[in-house]
Amino acid sequence: MSHIQPDSSEVLLSARNLSVRFGGVLAVNNVSFDVRKGEVFTLIGPNGAGKTTVFNLISRIYTPTTGTIDYLGPQGMLRLTEQPPHRIAGLGIARTFQNIELFEHATVLQNLLIGRHTHRKTGLWSEMFFTSRTRRAEIEAREKVEQVIDFLDLQHHRESMVAGLPYGVRKVVELARALCTEPRLLLLDEPSSGLNVEETEDMAFWISDIKNELGITVLMVEHDMSLVSKVSDRVLAMSMGAELATGTPSEVQSHPGVIEAYLGTVDDVSSLRREHAQGVSA
Numbered sequence: 001m002s003h004i005q006p007d008s009s010e011v012l013l014s015a016r017n018l019s020v021r022f023g024g025v026l027a028v029n030n031v032s033f034d035v036r037k038g039e040v041f042t043l044i045g046p047n048g049a050g051k052t053t054v055f056n057l058i059s060r061i062y063t064p065t066t067g068t069i070d071y072l073g074p075q076g077m078l079r080l081t082e083q084p085p086h087r088i089a090g091l092g093i094a095r096t097f098q099n100i101e102l103f104e105h106a107t108v109l110q111n112l113l114i115g116r117h118t119h120r121k122t123g124l125w126s127e128m129f130f131t132s133r134t135r136r137a138e139i140e141a142r143e144k145v146e147q148v149i150d151f152l153d154l155q156h157h158r159e160s161m162v163a164g165l166p167y168g169v170r171k172v173v174e175l176a177r178a179l180c181t182e183p184r185l186l187l188l189d190e191p192s193s194g195l196n197v198e199e200t201e202d203m204a205f206w207i208s209d210i211k212n213e214l215g216i217t218v219l220m221v222e223h224d225m226s227l228v229s230k231v232s233d234r235v236l237a238m239s240m241g242a243e244l245a246t247g248t249p250s251e252v253q254s255h256p257g258v259i260e261a262y263l264g265t266v267d268d269v270s271s272l273r274r275e276h277a278q279g280v281s282a
């Protein structure tokens with residue numbers, strides 16, 4: 001796969017004043033942020049903070065009640081919130097899900113080839129008669145998939161049925177399928193969910209390589225603060241649909257509002273630390 005040098009000065013995605021209301025529930029409340037080209041930008045917050053709802057807005061699963069999302073696509077900046085859902089992958093936005101969404105009764109290779117669907121340029125008749133153009137397209141798709149297989153060390157599982165794979169491997173397969181679309185922006189929804197410590201470390205390695213070697217911009221939702229600190233350039237903390245703080249991982253984790261949202265008030269945290277220290281000394 002070709003290596004691309006990231007350009008962090010260029011904004012790839014810009015969300016402004018996003019709000020989403022489901023009946024009487026305000027799931028996202030006036031949230032704004034920019035994702036710069038070539039960075040890992042992470043959304044954190046307690047359950048119900050609105051993080052996945054923001055992902056669903058970008059994926060066009062949901063439409064915002066108010067606000068806009070602008071995206072620097074292949075043809076320039078466009079209003080993403082005006083695009084139909086079926087165009088999102090073709091614009092260079094790929095996504096993984098917290099609950100793995102793969103074809104379990106197909107092989108790893110077959111699942112990854114599905115990720116090349118957005119790049120299909122052959123028509124019905126060409127494919128029915130398997131013309132030379134279709135054969136060339138099939139060879140190109142297979143070559144791209146094999147590059148991703150090599151990149152994520154999935155060679156051993158190439159012909160394996162997804163249903164028989166360990167959970168951690170399936171997580172990597174879903175990541176691989178997203179990479180097969182050749183995204184400009186990769187949305188990772190809880191990539192470490194359900195993984196053990198070693199698998200989470202491997203995931204951190206893949207995310208860093210996706211950014212640094214492939215030059216792909218990553219927007220991530222994640223609860224594991226160790227993973228967040230390792231791979232994130234900037235973090236947006238949310239609580240009850242609203243923004244709490246934006247900055248580097250260390251800046252956000254030390255923000256009083258973030259501490260309170262996760263652990264209680266600053267006084268509560270100080271009290272817990274004193275009690276822990278007393279228990280250790282005892």
